[in-house]
Amino acid sequence: MKGPFLSGAEIFFECLKREKVEVVFGYPGGAVLKLYEKLYDVDFLKHILVRHEQGATHMAEGYAKASGKTGVVLVTSGPGATNTVTGIADAYMDSVPIVVFTGQVPTHLIGNDAFQEADIVGITRPITKHNFLVRDVHELATIIKKAFFIASTGRPGPVLVDLPKDVINSLCEFDYPEKIELRGYKPTLLGHQNQIKKAADIIRNAKRLLFYVGGGVIMSGGDRELRLLAKENNIPITMTLQGLGAFPMTESQSLGMLGMHGTYWANQAVNNCDVLVSLGARFDDRVTGKVDAFAPGAYKIHVDIDPTCIDKNVIVDLPIVGDVKHVMAELAAEITSPPDLDDWWTQIEKWKEECPLTFENNDGKLRTQYVLDRLNEFTKGEAVIVTDVGQHQMWTAQFYKFNHPRSHITSGGLGTMGFSVPAAIGAAFAIKDRPVISISGDGGFQMNIQELTTAVYNKLPVKFIIINNSFLGMVRQWQELFHAEKYSFTDLGDSNPDFCKVGEAFGLKSYSTTKPEDVDPILEEAFSINDGPVLIEFKVEKEDMVFPIIPSGATLKEMMTKRLDPKEMT
Amino acid sequence: MKHTISVLVENQFGTFNRVVTMFSGKGFNVHSLSIGETETAEISRMTIVTEGEEKIIEQVVKQLNRLIDTIKVVDLTAQPRVERELALITIYYQKGNRADIVSVCEIFRGNVVDINNKTITLEITGPPDKIDAAINVLEAYGIKEMARSGTVALKRGEQTKADKKELVQKNNLQV
Numbered sequence: 066m067k068g069p070f071l072s073g074a075e076i077f078f079e080c081l082k083r084e085k086v087e088v089v090f091g092y093p094g095g096a097v098l099k100l101y102e103k104l105y106d107v108d109f110l111k112h113i114l115v116r117h118e119q120g121a122t123h124m125a126e127g128y129a130k131a132s133g134k135t136g137v138v139l140v141t142s143g144p145g146a147t148n149t150v151t152g153i154a155d156a157y158m159d160s161v162p163i164v165v166f167t168g169q170v171p172t173h174l175i176g177n178d179a180f181q182e183a184d185i186v187g188i189t190r191p192i193t194k195h196n197f198l199v200r201d202v203h204e205l206a207t208i209i210k211k212a213f214f215i216a217s218t219g220r221p222g223p224v225l226v227d228l229p230k231d232v233i234n235s236l237c238e239f240d241y242p243e244k245i246e247l248r249g250y251k252p253t254l255l256g257h258q259n260q261i262k263k264a265a266d267i268i269r270n271a272k273r274l275l276f277y278v279g280g281g282v283i284m285s286g287g288d289r290e291l292r293l294l295a296k297e298n299n300i301p302i303t304m305t306l307q308g309l310g311a312f313p314m315t316e317s318q319s320l321g322m323l324g325m326h327g328t329y330w331a332n333q334a335v336n337n338c339d340v341l342v343s344l345g346a347r348f349d350d351r352v353t354g355k356v357d358a359f360a361p362g363a364y365k366i367h368v369d370i371d372p373t374c375i376d377k378n379v380i381v382d383l384p385i386v387g388d389v390k391h392v393m394a395e396l397a398a399e400i401t402s403p404p405d406l407d408d409w410w411t412q413i414e415k416w417k418e419e420c421p422l423t424f425e426n427n428d429g430k431l432r433t434q435y436v437l438d439r440l441n442e443f444t445k446g447e448a449v450i451v452t453d454v455g456q457h458q459m460w461t462a463q464f465y466k467f468n469h470p471r472s473h474i475t476s477g478g479l480g481t482m483g484f485s486v487p488a489a490i491g492a493a494f495a496i497k498d499r500p501v502i503s504i505s506g507d508g509g510f511q512m513n514i515q516e517l518t519t520a521v522y523n524k525l526p527v528k529f530i531i532i533n534n535s536f537l538g539m540v541r542q543w544q545e546l547f548h549a550e551k552y553s554f555t556d557l558g559d560s561n562p563d564f565c566k567v568g569e570a571f572g573l574k575s576y577s578t579t580k581p582e583d584v585d586p587i588l589e590e591a592f593s594i595n596d597g598p599v600l601i602e603f604k605v606e607k608e609d610m611v612f613p614i615i616p617s618g619a620t621l622k623e624m625m626t627k628r629l630d631p632k633e634m635t
Numbered sequence: 636m637k638h639t640i641s642v643l644v645e646n647q648f649g650t651f652n653r654v655v656t657m658f659s660g661k662g663f664n665v666h667s668l669s670i671g672e673t674e675t676a677e678i679s680r681m682t683i684v685t686e687g688e689e690k691i692i693e694q695v696v697k698q699l700n701r702l703i704d705t706i707k708v709v710d711l712t713a714q715p716r717v718e719r720e721l722a723l724i725t726i727y728y729q730k731g732n733r734a735d736i737v738s739v740c741e742i743f744r745g746n747v748v749d750i751n752n753k754t755i756t757l758e759i760t761g762p763p764d765k766i767d768a769a770i771n772v773l774e775a776y777g778i779k780e781m782a783r784s785g786t787v788a789l790k791r792g793e794q795t796k797a798d799k800k801e802l803v804q805k806n807n808l809q810v
Contacts, residue, residue, distance in 0.1 A: 190653060191660045195703040198648065215703060249645060249706045373697040376690065 068240040073233035074103040080209040090121035094141020096168025116515035120487040122152020125163040127491030136163040143181030154192040158478025162221035171231040194222030219252030220371040256387030265399030271340035280307030281345015283470040287390030298403040303331040310467035324352040326459040330416035345389040348378040358620040437464040448500045453485035453509035456538040483512025493525040507533040517571040520598040568600030577602040643707040646679040667785030715791040721784040727777040743769040
C-alpha cells in the first residue's frame with residue numbers, strides 16, 4: 066500500500082510517532098529550521114529546549130537509563146552536532162540507547178566547508194553503535210526505523226542520523242516499514258544450551274561461588290531472574306558501578322561494589338572464589354585491577370550479549386553469548402540443587418567484620434559519607450540518584466543502598482564530568498513517583514550548569530546536591546597518593562562561585578551548610594518542595610579520601626584501607 | 636602470525652571507512668587491505684591481511700562481526716584458499732641488463748607492460764611471498780617505483796565424494 070506524499074520533516078515526526086517517542090531533547094538552528102517549523106504543530110511529543118547540546122545528549126541518556134526507553138536528541142548541524150559528541154561517547158561506553166538526529170547542510174554543499182558544516186558522521190563513527198547520513202528522502206523512514214532498532218536491541222548504544230537540509234525539505238511517499246531486515250546485525254539472544262547446562266553443573270558444585278553483576282542485567286530487565294537465581298541458591302553477589310541496584314543492596318547477599326573502590330569483602334570474595342559468574346559485565350580495568358591477579362583461582366563463566374566482550378580483558382573458561390535475562394532464567398531451571406556455600410558465607414562475614422565501610426562521624430565536621438548516609442535514610446533507598454564523576458560518585462556507590470534497578474545513573478565508562486545535572490533532568494522526565502537526586506562535586510557541577518534553566522523552566526522537582534570540597538577531589542586524592550603531593554590545578558577554593566547565589570539567580574531555592582546537624586533539616590525542607598528544583602550545597606571536609614582504594618593496575622594486596630598516619634608509619 | 640581475513644560488507648557509503656576506523660581505533664595491525672565488488676552488486680568483499688597473537692585475531696574477527704554493515708567474516712588462514720596479489724614494478728634498466736630483467740620477469744611468470752628508453756614496467760601476480768621473492772631479485776637492478784594491490788583471497792571450492800562420483804558418471808570417466 067502506498068502512503069501519502071509528505072515532506073521529509075513530516076516523515077520525521079510520523080516516524081517518531083510510530084516509535085512512540087514521548088520526549089525529544091533539542092536545540093534549534095539553521096539546518097533544522099524546517100523540522101522545528103513542523104514541530105511547532107506537533108502535539109504527540111514534548112520537546113525540551115536545552116541550553117547546550119551536550120546537555121541534550123546527557124538528558125537523553127538519563128531518560129533512557131531511568132525508563133529503559135530510547136532517548137532522542139535533535140540538534141542542528143556543525144557546532145550543534147559537535148556539541149553532542151561527549152554525550153554520544155558517554156552513551157557508547159555505557160551502552161545507553163539514544164538516537165541523535167543532527168541537521169546537515171544540503172547534500173550539494175556537503176564537503177564544501179559550508180556554513181555550519183561538520184562531518185559528524187565521520188566524527189562519530191568510532192563512538193556510535195552505528196550512524197547514517199540520509200542522502201535521499203526515500204531512505205528516511207527506513208533509516209529512522211533502523212536507527213531505533215539498532216540503538217535499543219542487542220547491546221544497546223547510541224545511533225546518529227544526519228539529516229541534510231534538502232532531504233528534510235523534499236517530498237516523498239510515506240511508507241513506514243513494519244519490519245526491517247539487517248543481514249549484518251542479528252544479536253544472539255538465546256544462550257547455547259550445552260554451555261548453560263555445563264554452567265549449571267559447575268555452579269551446583271561450587272564451594273566458593275560469586276556472582277559478578279554488571280549493567281547488562283539491568284538493561285536486559287533481568288533483575289527478577291537474578292533475584293530468583295540468587296535467592297534460591299543463596300549466592301553472594303557483587304555489583305559493578307553500572308550494576309548497582311540490579312540486586313537490592315539492603316539484602317545480606319549483596320556484597321556491594323567490587324573493584325578499585327569496592328568493598329574489602331567483595332574484593333576478597335573475588336580474589337578467593339572458586340567459581341566466578343560474570344553476568345552482563347565486561348571486566349573493565351577499574352574492576353579487575355591487574356588482570357592476571359583477578360580471581361586467580363576461579364573457574365570463570367561469562368554471560369554477555371556482546372561477543373567482543375568475551376576474552377577481551379580476561380580469558381574465561383566458559384563463555385555464554387546471549388541475553389543475560391534469558392540465560393539466568395535457564396540457569397535457574399537447570400540448577401536443581403543449591404551449592405553448599407555455608408563455609409564460604411562464614412568466610413565472607415569474617416571479611417565484612419575485618420574491614421567495614423566506616424567514616425569519622427564524631428568530630429563535628431561535615432563529610433560526604435554522612436550526607437549520603439542521611440540521604441539513604443531519608444529516601445529509604447528508593448530515590449533515583451544521578452551522580453557525576455569523582456569522589457562523591459564512589460562514596461555514593463559505597464554508602465547509598467540501591468534497592469531497585471534503574472535507580473543509580475552515572476557516567477561509568479567515559480567518566481564524564483558534567484553528566485549529573487543534565488542526566489538527572491532527563492531522568493526526571495521519566496520518573497514521576499520517586500525523588501530524582503543529582504549529586505555533583507563542585508568541579509563537575511560547573512560543567513553543565515546552564516541546564517539548571519531547563520530544570521527550572523520545566524518545574525522539575527530535581528534535588529541538585531553539590532558536594533563542595535573546594536577541590537577536584539579525586540584528582541587531588543591521586544596527587545596525594547601517587548603524585549608527590551603536587552596539588553597541581555585541583556584547588557578550586559579561591560575560584561568557585563557562591564553556589565547558593567548561582568542557584569538563586571537561576572531561580573532555584575538554594576541551601577548551603579558546613580554543619581552535620583543542618584543536613585536533616587535541609588533535606589526535610591528541600592524534599593517538601595515539589596513544584597521545581599532545589600539546590601543544596603554541602604561544604605564538606607576538603608581533604609577526605611575515598612577508601613578502600615586499589616591503585617590502578619594493582620592487586621588486592623596493594624589495597625589501601627585508610628590514609629597512612631605519619632605516626633603509624635614510624 | 637599473519638592472518639588473511641575475508642569480509643563481506645554492505646556496498647554502502649562509509650563502510651570501508653568504518654572498517655578502517657575500527658582497526659585504527661582498536662590498535663590492530665593492517666598489512667594490506669583490498670576492497671572490490673562481488674558477484675552481488677550490493678555486497679563488497681574486503682580482504683584484510685593482519686598480524687597478531689591468537690587472542691588479538693579473535694578480537695579482530697569479533698570486532699569486524701560487530702559492525703552493522705558486515706555480513707560475513709571468515710578467517711581464511713587455516714583453510715585451503717587461493718591467494719593472489721598483483722605488483723607493478725618499474726625498474727631503471729641499463730644497456731646490457733634489459734634482457735636479464737625480462738628473464739627474471741619470465742621466471743616469475745610476469746609480463747612486461749610498459750617500456751621506454753630508461754625504464755621498464757613489470758606486472759607480477761601471485762601469492763604475496765612470490766611477489767616478495769621477485770622484488771628481492773629485482774631490487775638489485777634499481778626499482779624506480781612500485782605499487783602492490785594487497786592480497787585478495789577466496790576459499791578453495793569443496794568437492795565432496797558425491798560430487799566426484801557425479802562428475803565421473805556425467806563424463807563417463809574411467810577411474
